[in-house]
Amino acid sequence: MSQTDGAPAIQGGFDADLGNGLYAGVWASNVDFGSDSSVEVDVYAGWAGQVAGFDLDVGVLHYAYPTGENGLDFTEVYIGTTIELPVLGAVAIQHSIGVDTGDDTTGDVVYGDYTSAGFDLGEHYGLALSASAGFYNVDGGEDVTDWKVSASKSMFGVDLDVSYTDTDGAGSEDMVVLTVSKSL
Numbered sequence: 001m002s003q004t005d006g007a008p009a010i011q012g013g014f015d016a017d018l019g020n021g022l023y024a025g026v027w028a029s030n031v032d033f034g035s036d037s038s039v040e041v042d043v044y045a046g047w048a049g050q051v052a053g054f055d056l057d058v059g060v061l062h063y064a065y066p067t068g069e070n071g072l073d074f075t076e077v078y079i080g081t082t083i084e085l086p087v088l089g090a091v092a093i094q095h096s097i098g099v100d101t102g103d104d105t106t107g108d109v110v111y112g113d114y115t116s117a118g119f120d121l122g123e124h125y126g127l128a129l130s131a132s133a134g135f136y137n138v139d140g141g142e143d144v145t146d147w148k149v150s151a152s153k154s155m156f157g158v159d160l161d162v163s164y165t166d167t168d169g170a171g172s173e174d175m176v177v178l179t180v181s182k183s184l
Contacts (some may be wrong), residue, residue: 002175003040005032013042021049023059037068046078055082061096075099076114092118112138127151144169158182 003009013027024045031040046059057080065072080094096114116134123129129151136144148165159181166174 003029003031003033005034007032021047023048031065033068033072035068037065037072039067040065057081057094088119089122090120094118112136112141127153142170144172 009029009031011027011029013025015023015025017023022045025043027042027044029040031037041064042061043064044059044061046057048055048057050056058078060075060077062075063073076096076098078094078096080092082090082092085091094116098112114134114136116132118132119130121129121131129149131147131149133147134145136146138144144167146165146167146169148163150161150163152159152161154160159179161177161179161181163177163179164174165177166172
């Protein structure tokens with residue numbers, strides 16, 4: 001689902017490895033919801049490591065919209081793991097639970113959860129292929145399923161990714177997304 005009303009987005013972030021599996025970061029993007037909000041800033045922290053032979057990633061993520069109404073801000077907690085399946089190979093599974101609507105009048109409430117699975121489909125003809133699917137269970141609203149297939153390649157000093165994505169949500173449209181990124 002586009003958060004820029006179909007326009008391009010400029011995004012950037014910084015991650016810090018704090019040692020012993022601890023990490024923290026910040027990420028930002030322009031947004032256009034047809035309101036005063038024009039920027040999303042996400043702040044997150046967590047721990048990633050192994051527990052009983054399983055890769056595990058747990059953390060908290062806060063979505064803030066500093067240029068608009070504070071009622072859009074929200075927080076979620078997440079847990080994820082990567083498992084090896086005989087035919088599919090590595091599958092990254094993550095579950096996120098919304099714990100805060102950001103609106104002081106409603107207080108902290110669980111308002112929905114999102115479960116996703118990402119599949120590494122290997123490299124073919126020099127392109128790294130991947131796919132993902134997710135399900136957003138919205139308390140008191142419309143549940144949404146999303147899916148994406150991607151092809152990625154590093155060239156000319158940047159990482160290129162072309163994805164086809166769609167959802168079954170009302171008012172959403174399928175789209176092809178080109179992402180150009182550079183890690184420093």
